[in-house]
Amino acid sequence: MKILYFAWMRQRIGVSHENIELPNSVNTVDGLVDWLIARDDGYAKAFAKREVIRAAVNQEYVPFDHAVSDDDEIAFFPPVTGG
Amino acid sequence: MKILYFAWMRQRIGVSHENIELPNSVNTVDGLVDWLIARDDGYAKAFAKREVIRAAVNQEYVPFDHAVSDDDEIAFFPPVTGG
Amino acid sequence: MIRVQEEDFDIGAELAALTGGDISIGGVASFTGLVRDMAPIDGTDHNIKTMTLEHYPGMTEKKLAEIEAEANTRWPLAASLIIHRYGSLSPGDQIVFVACASAHRQAAFDACQFLMDWLKTDAPFWKLEDTDTGSVWVEARDSDDRAKSRWTDKPDTTS
């Protein structure tokens, strides 16, 4: 699974993207976030306010109960501020 | 008094502007229109639908009961269609 | 600023001049009106060959300046511009250009639309369309009066 981070998520985690092997126990965006937080303090900091973070699976916005699988591209980022 | 006509008012009356000496009996826009109509068929035709025509005295829109005097500039025209 | 002119104008240059140097501006909304190729006459579309725009010199400038001043009292604009042409035009030609610059996008959008709505009903211009079936004066549309009437109340300038 490819994971991308943008804006201050990227800065707090320290990488713009990474490839992970998705554990069998992880089936949703929420599950993935729980698993990431358990890995490292940087993630815990980046995901501290989970309710403000937006997730996109395969470049479509999804809610955090959305399913994920190992061949997905998933991105986490703060609310957008373009325009 | 200077009178100006625009668009199809100008075409029906046959002049774009004229200078008249305002009769003492004429005190309002309505009175002026009545006086013009009595002068010539072209005016009668141009002012046939008086309710659709707009009047401006000294370049300000006015209702037809507005006062007029001999040193005014008055214009008659159809509803505007610019932009 | 307002301008009433026979000659064409260059939108890129006008916008650059409007905003140039003022870095407090967050957005610029603009509208360009063009001569269309078709005109509905008695319910049927007719090809327009040329269009002649007549106006009332003096009153035109006065009304446009009033409309622009009113927009500037209603919205916090850094700059505004109205250009309106007169004379003989062809389909595709530019007729009118309105632009409003503001720190906030909603103010720029609203003021721009307000200027167009008001000038449509108040600025003394008349269009004569030379079509394939003769010359016809364009009739005023009720929709333009309705468009203007929505600006009766003062706007919300907080967003």
Next chain:
Amino acid sequence: MIRVQEEDFDIGAELAALTGGDISIGGVASFTGLVRDMAPIDGTDHNIKTMTLEHYPGMTEKKLAEIEAEANTRWPLAASLIIHRYGSLSPGDQIVFVACASAHRQAAFDACQFLMDWLKTDAPFWKLEDTDTGSVWVEARDSDDRAKSRWTDKPDTTS
């Protein structure tokens, strides 16, 4: 058409290309977003030295294309354009340009505003402001969510 690019753009040339040759177009509404000189941080204005626009390549183009397609289903547009820049910008620089051409001015205005409101909340861009007191990520504004929410209902396209 949509474009995501680092380089600047020329509004006059873009508008000419957008409408060029199509004489069914009656009006073009456009909006240009510029980098402002001041940013409110915790209630105080700070000078912006530079702004960096980060985006999500791939998803950005996808969302902008979706937004443009949605506008074209809601309004009868002859042409539409969204240009959004990324990378390092300075106060006064152009960030975004949106233009909508239609036979009718209200459709052009509404579609233009719709595109801006939607891209503000849906297009994956993030602004990092380098101010005189350090670098700050711009926070999303509730007013942008409210601006988008007004487009929930289908518009009236008859005027």
